[in-house]
Amino acid sequence: MTITVSAAVMLSVTADEQPDIESADGEVDDLAFGAQVVQLDETNFEHLTQAATGATSGDWLVKFCKASVPRCARVDSTWQKMAQQLAASRESQGLPRINVATVDTSESAWLTKRFGITSVPVVLLFKGGVMYSFHGGGFSVERLVQFAERDFERSSRMLVPPEPHVATPHDQTFLLTIGTVAAGAAVLWVVDQLLIRYYKYTKRKQKQAKQTAAVEASASAAKAQD
Secondary structure: OOOOOOOOOOOOOOOHHOEHHHEOOEEEEEOOOOOOOOEOOOOOHHHHOOOOOOOOEEEEEEEEEEEOOOOHHHHHHHHHHHHHHHHHHHHHHHHOOOEEEEEHHHHHHHHHOOOOOOOOOEEEEOOOOEEEEOOOOOOHHHHHHHHHHOOOOOOOOOOOOOOOOOOHHHHHHHHHHHHHHHHHHHHHHHHHHHHHHHHHHHHHHHHHHHHHHHHHHHHHHHHEEE
16 A cells, blocks of 8 residues: 555654664754654664664654645644644653654655655654554644554554665675676677687688689699690
């Protein structure tokens, strides 16, 4: 099933079990009951969320947006407020945090493709290796908080798609080396085939030359006898 709304969540763990998370400004902060909105992209998404494995970085509520889309601008204006209200709600109940993040789809084509996002804004909750889709109308603070805490159970869901493999510099070097060796082997094979053909052609011409010489010699001998 293709999901066109985005919110990501992972396994819930207690606050003292959760690692520090890198905030949008690049600094590492302890987000336990915090209200920071984390900026995710292709380089840090899986590392921070561990969405595919459902490991120990907590649940993640992720907004996928693009600055050029008007509706995204309206959601952006309430996203920080929602993060603060969600943090306050979780803290008042003594519950583990739910990390709040955003992804700029214009700069993260792989993530857009991975999660089957065809339009924005999309909110996904990643929880325990499963992603839940936020559906239905407006993106109000109250509805988003309710979705993150309990309403996700009634939403559509699917297992988090595995992280696509992106070639590392080491992989690229290895592939380049293999490609170069393969190309070299192909060139050698072509040269070898050309040499074989040239050798056969030379042998054939030599044989024809000998036959012609023999015929001419026989003809000369016959004339001499006459």
